[in-house]
Amino acid sequence: MATDRAKPKRGVMMDIFLEDSVEKQIKEIQKVENLQDERDVIYRAIQNYFEKVTKSKMITGSTEFEKTNNTGFDGEVDFSHLSNILKNIETDNLIERLPQNDIYGLDGAGIIWIFHNRMLPVKFSLLCLSQMILEQNDPWVDLDDLKKYVQDSAQNFVDRFDNFPDIKNNFGVTTGFPRSFSSIQNTDGSLDNDKTLLSHYRSKKRFSEQFVGRKLRLRQIQNQRMLSEGYCIGGACFEMDLIHAKSAYKNNKEQNPDSSSKIKERIVVTLNERGLKFAQLKNNLMDFVYGHSATEPVKIFSDDEKNFYLNEILPRFEFENDFVRGLIKGGTIESSKYLKTVFEEKYMEFLKMKFPDKALPPHMQSSVTFRIRALVIMARLIEFGIFKKKPGTKSGPYILQQT
Numbered sequence: 001m002a003t004d005r006a007k008p009k010r011g012v013m014m015d016i017f018l019e020d021s022v023e024k025q026i027k028e029i030q031k032v033e034n035l036q037d038e039r040d041v042i043y044r045a046i047q048n049y050f051e052k053v054t055k056s057k058m059i060t061g062s063t064e065f066e067k068t069n070n071t072g073f074d075g076e077v078d079f080s081h082l083s084n085i086l087k088n089i090e091t092d093n094l095i096e097r098l099p100q101n102d103i104y105g106l107d108g109a110g111i112i113w114i115f116h117n118r119m120l121p122v123k124f125s126l127l128c129l130s131q132m133i134l135e136q137n138d139p140w141v142d143l144d145d146l147k148k149y150v151q152d153s154a155q156n157f158v159d160r161f162d163n164f165p166d167i168k169n170n171f172g173v174t175t176g177f178p179r180s181f182s183s184i185q186n187t188d189g190s191l192d193n194d195k196t197l198l199s200h201y202r203s204k205k206r207f208s209e210q211f212v213g214r215k216l217r218l219r220q221i222q223n224q225r226m227l228s229e230g231y232c233i234g235g236a237c238f239e240m241d242l243i244h245a246k247s248a249y250k251n252n253k254e255q256n257p258d259s260s261s262k263i264k265e266r267i268v269v270t271l272n273e274r275g276l277k278f279a280q281l282k283n284n285l286m287d288f289v290y291g292h293s294a295t296e297p298v299k300i301f302s303d304d305e306k307n308f309y310l311n312e313i314l315p316r317f318e319f320e321n322d323f324v325r326g327l328i329k330g331g332t333i334e335s336s337k338y339l340k341t342v343f344e345e346k347y348m349e350f351l352k353m354k355f356p357d358k359a360l361p362p363h364m365q366s367s368v369t370f371r372i373r374a375l376v377i378m379a380r381l382i383e384f385g386i387f388k389k390k391p392g393t394k395s396g397p398y399i400l401q402q403t
Contacts, residue, residue: 072153075290077130079280082271089139089270095233095245100317103216103234106351107364107373110319113210116236117376118176118383119309120300121154121211124286125237126279128153129271140268143215143245147208154178154207160289171300173285175379176211179203211236213245215267233267240313242275274312281305299385306384319350320377328386328400336375336395340367343374 018026026041035041101109108114116122128150132141158180161168168174174183179200208214213235237243247265271279281304287293301309314321323346333339347370351360363369378398381387387398 072149072156073124073128073131075286075292077127077279078134079130079276082130082134083276085133085137086139086271086276089244091244093246095247095267097238097241098232100239101355103232103239106355106358106360107369109354110317110350111347111373111377112317112320112380113236113239114373114376115206115210116239117379119313119380120173120383121176121207122236122240122242123278123283123301123305124154124157124177125150125212126242126271126275127286129237129243129269130276130279133270139270140246140248141270143213143267143269146269147212150212151178151204151208155180155204157289164289167285167289167297171285171297173300176207178207209235213238213243213267213269237275238269241316242272242278242313243269244272245269278305278308278312281308301384306386309380309384310386319347323347324377324381327381331400333378333387333396333398335397336371336378339378339396339398340371340374343377344370347373 026038029035029041030038033041033044035044099109100111100113104113129141129146132146132149133139154177158174158177161174162180174180213233216232216234233245238245245267248268249265282302283305284293284295284302285297285300288295288297310324314324323343326346327333344367351358378387382389382398385401388401390397390399
């Protein structure tokens, strides 16, 4: 697979003058983005600007944004071939998976992080990773390449729902995915071309970093013992133990712990056994949207996918697993207010038991914090068809469906 660093067969040498301030900016970008050299910074900047220019055009004073080309994930994965590629995968020197409280602090302990608010983006990201592994015929995929691939594929996926407005509105399936240009313009038509593009870029970056994965900055890591462990990873796919990650050289050689050339290191990821299992489970909604099934979906996830969530993913998150089991056992929930009250009471008990010597951060003394976290947990349960909010109501009741 070609990379951004591949040298062109023909080119031109350019001699340009840059002010000191611009040179400092280039070096700062190189450092923050972990790029190889100044050329890499300039090369990527030109690519990004070219993408911006080619994705928009001015027509009669208004901006019309082009749809994403049909590139990237197309809704089909050859799982037989994929399984063969993943058979003999080496799992030495994997990046350690941190507890939620080591990443997010006390308000992330024992629960799926609040911004991982839906599971369809997780499923979608795993399918994109599956396709990239097949395209490269290599189980390990560069994390940055994967994020770009998923961003572009997700935009195409979201655009497809313009042809299925009823599915989009009834199921809310685009929640968590990058916002489309039309969605941004409809929300705030006063935004000019540059601001719309910036908003779209931020939406894509948020999506890929929250769901696909990101390297954590040292200041983001709560547990000080991890500061000397090298790379630490966050993101839904990694935190849910659906992918493996490790560091490697850009030339695909294994990381040399004694090397001082840290700039050459990159993060590579692959599906683990659990991630492959979840990716393989049939999803009729995606099959229909991509044109691989004529059967219109009646729900987002299948029963098999729902059971995988309940039995394979939730048990990794101690409090949320117990809380969800309690909600299912209790049946219909009368209102959002009651849900928040029960969550706050039980979560406070959990934190005091698990972290008796730690003080709660100031923002956790607000009832809004607990309300939002309780509603996000419920949103995922609704996504899997476990609960359903009574039609026409804003705050419940939430009715337990047949499980």
